[in-house]
Amino acid sequence: MPTYEYECRSCAQRFEARQRITASPRRRCPHCGKKVDRLISAGAGFLFKGSGFYTTDHRSKPYQEAAKKDKGQEASGRAPLAGSAPPKAGAGQKMEA
Numbered sequence: 304m305p306t307y308e309y310e311c312r313s314c315a316q317r318f319e320a321r322q323r324i325t326a327s328p329r330r331r332c333p334h335c336g337k338k339v340d341r342l343i344s345a346g347a348g349f350l351f352k353g354s355g356f357y358t359t360d361h362r363s364k365p366y367q368e369a370a371k372k373d374k375g376q377e378a379s380g381r382a383p384l385a386g387s388a389p390p391k392a393g394a395g396q397k398m399e400a
Contacts, residue, residue: 304321304322304323305321305322305324306319306320306321307319307320307321307322307328307329307341307342307344308341308342308344309328309329309332309339309340309341309342310339310340310342311332311334311335311337311338311339312337312338312339312340313332313335313337313338314332314334314335314337316332316334316335317342318332318333318334328341329341
């Protein structure tokens with residue numbers, strides 16, 4: 304259930320309420336009973352930490368084996384790095400007349 308933040312128009316008291324999305328907003332301050340406004344809040348942020356959630360947790364065995372194989376080839380210098388362009392013909396070579 305989401306948590307909504309409210310502020311009283313009269314006493315400026317702020318409070319939070321856990322409500323269903325379909326529930327109507329609170330109308331009265333629990334401290335003084337006057338009208339409240341629902342505030343727009345940033346919400347809850349989250350961070351992905353660790354060695355990799357997507358790669359290690361949700362990939363199939365064949366994909367993981369292929370990734371290990373590709374990683375081994377990159378380390379040995381046999382496979383080009385991802386995103387690198389192949390060398391152009393004649394690039395870096397002397398042209399003889």
